[in-house]
Amino acid sequence: MSPDRAIDRAENETDDLVRLAIMRMFVDEARPPAPNELASIVGIPQAAVEASLRRLHDAHVIVLAPGTPLVWMANPFSALPTPFEVRSGDRRWWGNCIWDALGVLAMIGTDGEVRTSCPDCGEPLRLGVRDGEIGGDTAVVHYSTPAAQWWDDIGST
Amino acid sequence: MLLFRSEEDIERWSDLRGTPRGEVMSVEQQWRLARAWFKDRLRPGYRRRTADEAEAVFAEIGLTGPFWSLRG
Numbered sequence: 001m002s003p004d005r006a007i008d009r010a011e012n013e014t015d016d017l018v019r020l021a022i023m024r025m026f027v028d029e030a031r032p033p034a035p036n037e038l039a040s041i042v043g044i045p046q047a048a049v050e051a052s053l054r055r056l057h058d059a060h061v062i063v064l065a066p067g068t069p070l071v072w073m074a075n076p077f078s079a080l081p082t083p084f085e086v087r088s089g090d091r092r093w094w095g096n097c098i099w100d101a102l103g104v105l106a107m108i109g110t111d112g113e114v115r116t117s118c119p120d121c122g123e124p125l126r127l128g129v130r131d132g133e134i135g136g137d138t139a140v141v142h143y144s145t146p147a148a149q150w151w152d153d154i155g156s157t
Numbered sequence: 158m159l160l161f162r163s164e165e166d167i168e169r170w171s172d173l174r175g176t177p178r179g180e181v182m183s184v185e186q187q188w189r190l191a192r193a194w195f196k197d198r199l200r201p202g203y204r205r206r207t208a209d210e211a212e213a214v215f216a217e218i219g220l221t222g223p224f225w226s227l228r229g
Binding site for chain 2: 107138145
């Protein structure tokens with residue numbers, strides 16, 4: 001294996017460990033780890049963590065808050081409150097959109113509820129998942145942006 | 158990707174914003190997409206889907222056509 005390929009493989013392995021640590025903390029604590037926490041969890045220097053976070057951001061695996069090494073989104077999770085609240089028992093997370101909010105429950109494989117409101121009329125809307133089946137209020141999902149443009153401005157998508 | 162009370166709400170909201178109406182899907186369809194899309198996200202070795210793989214997931218639940226193309 002060439003030195004370049006060995007470096008690529010090491011970076012890929014580091015990136016997967018960093019990504020998993022982010023996802024697991026979101027699942028358990030509804031927040032992403034800070035870079036210094038990631039350094040401790042993964043066991044690498046903070047500079048290496050920040051380089052990994054940048055690679056994951058550039059690959060559209062996570063989204064960093066602009067100008068920082070802090071995780072804003074690791075789909076389906078948002079580090080900041082959004083109009084898409086996800087609840088399961090006494091646990092609560094924030095999804096980036098209705099797709100992500102349902103994705104939290106799908107990914108964890110748990111029963112739960114998504115709470116949002118209609119952007120037009122403001123009516124509260126709730127969807128529930130039980131035993132893998134979806135139910136709840138009558139509603140429809142709207143995608144305003146074509147798929148090819150989703151990452152042009154992921155914050156608004 | 159937003160949840161609306163009805164298609165009439167989508168029409169009114171789009172008109173007020175002066176934006177074209179996009180694509181509408183049922184809650185059941187969105188749930189199927191969420192399950193297919195995120196099922197492997199907590200597994201080690203997950204990698205982002207290629208455009209072909211992502212479009213195949215869309216097609217499995219009936220999302221086809223230019224709106225769902227990832228090729229710009």
